[in-house]
Amino acid sequence: MEMNRDKSVDFEAVRARLFALAYRMLGSRAEAEDIVQDAWLKWHAADASALRSSAAWLTTITTHLAIDRLRHLQIERATRSGGWMPEPWIESLAPSAEDLALQAVQMSYGVMLLLERLKPEERAAFVLHEAFDCDYAEIAKILAKTPANCRQMVHRARERLQREGVPAKRADPAAHARIVERLRAALEAQDRAGLVRLFCEVPSVMSDAPDTADAVATAEQAATTLSMRGRGDQIETVTMNGMNAVALMRDGEIDALFDISIDEDERIVALRIVTGALRLASATRVFGRAAILQLLRPVSRQAASITMRGHFPVDIDA
Structure with a gap:
């Protein structure tokens, strides 16, 4: 034993x-x-x-x-x-x-x-x-x-x-995070000109969605789709495989992930888009609405036990 x-x-x-x-x-x-x-x-x-x-x-x-x-x-x-x-x-x-x-x-x-x-x-x-x-x-x-x-x-x-296009040196995390945030903002604002400026002249793109051929066109299509988003839809920045990425959220679940590579001029040279439900299932489990509610549950219980007596908070369950 x-x-x-x-x-x-x-x-x-x-x-x-x-x-x-x-x-x-x-x-x-x-x-x-x-x-x-x-x-x-x-x-x-x-x-x-x-x-x-x-x-x-x-x-x-x-x-x-x-x-x-x-x-x-x-x-x-x-x-x-x-x-x-x-x-x-x-x-x-x-x-x-x-x-x-x-x-x-x-x-x-x-x-x-x-x-x-x-x-x-x-x-x-x-x-x-x-x-x-x-x-x-x-x-x-x-x-x-x-x-x-x-x-x-x-x-x-x-x-x-x-x-195959992997940079000899890993991108500076701060620069990478900056471009990811600009991509997120351009998608949210449906800013076509802003999107185009982010990419190099001939970016590569890979996606699990069919008929994906052009990175900028794909990003624009995402922006168009987002223009019809509902009340619960939003765009967030997440940490994906150690680097910042963009997550398209729909009804509290991740609907798509945008991962990028940048060059020394801070232009996007590659865009990878993941949309498959099976691939996104585990990501949603750790970042979706259910994960956030689970994380907040202890805080919610504690908040429910707090009341105000005069100007001082008192834990009524203590």
Whole structure:
């Protein structure tokens, strides 16, 4: 019983980090949860006395489980007519252990999207090196390859991502946040001229909506749609995969997410739009109306117990 308790403690100490690794590998919260559960089952069945490092063992088994799962998923995703986009990670109003772990290993949504084009082992090597700061010797042990081979995989992956449009340097967060706010304001005001000024001459666009070809036209279409919004519709700024993004809210739920990349001149060079209900479901759970009400419930109960006696608030339930 003591050994089982210690194994549980060891697992819980790294569970959030394992989840962050699985999510970066698979781009899906549900798939990441399944991988972590499978890792726990294997860990529970393993002979603890034969293990030198629980964190290293769990990182290795989680990586291999994710690689195997990704091989199947890539075949399945390739057959989808509308293409596939990763599930956005929206930081909750009350950050969880998983939120904090993902903050520590930030990787933008644009990078996550392009990682889909890498082979599973290339993706694993890149994620472990770039997001988790593993050196090539550590990655070699995890993937059962030589350090030189792992260095080459990461180098090839980085070159390919740069060819596909990932900036060599991460955008300045303050500049990025500034442009996101201008995009939000232009959409809210249905300011066509303002929208056009935000984009470079030939921006790229990707969306899970059909027939999306032009970033500015797509943004304008969103602005037109918003002109017919109801009383409960609004546009908010959210934290999406570690960077600011624009959320179109309808009846307390996220209806669409706009994620951008900017260049050194602070022009939008890429726009990614997520509208699929299944991909947005988890985002709504942590940022939608229900999440806000849940967060405010304790405050509401406390406020209900406060009354005024003279000029002084008195807690009548105390």
